[in-house]
Amino acid sequence: MIIWRGWGILTVVILALVGGGATLAAGKLLESYGANVGYGFVLGLVAAATANWIVGNRLNGRPVRELVDAQTGERVVLxxxxxxxxxxxxxxxxxxxxxxxxxxxxxxxxxxxxxxxxPWTGMK
Structure with a gap:
């Protein structure tokens, strides 16, 4: 069971799309140069972390909304x-x-x- 509030589920989407896409792209590029394709996974995680940090800071950094109760004069922060x-x-x-x-x-x-x-050659 996944528990999220607001747009928090975007973390999973960003990890899957950005991280997965960057992993595949970097893995193919590294494979063509004969390098270890495991570095592609590392680059995918770093790309997803960067995108998630930017989106998370933008969403959670929005200004708060203050309301004042007309009867009591108490301030409520939303x-x-x-x-x-x-x-x-x-x-x-x-x-x-x-x-x-x-x-x-x-x-x-x-x-x-x-x-x-x-290499995987299929089922025999």
Missing amino acids: RTSHSLFFIPMQWWSVLMILAAVVALSAILFGHDSGVKPQ
Whole structure:
């Protein structure tokens, strides 16, 4: 069950579309140069984090609306919140960057078993 408030669900959409698209594009580009395609995943996470940070800051940075109760004179502040699982949208970008750092460290410092992956040739 996904819990969001306002446009917080855009975090999932941004991660899927921007992150997925950048991962595929960077992976194909890196593959053509013979580089490790795992870097494409890292670049996809960084692209998604950047886009999510910009959108989240723009949505959550809107000015608040203050109303004054006519009978009591008390001020009421109306503020829209855009969050996913109770975390503001822009702060999901920090988690995406941390995931990118973990993925990058796995690529750079991961154990090489010496077994080369075989290309998928379909079902036999």
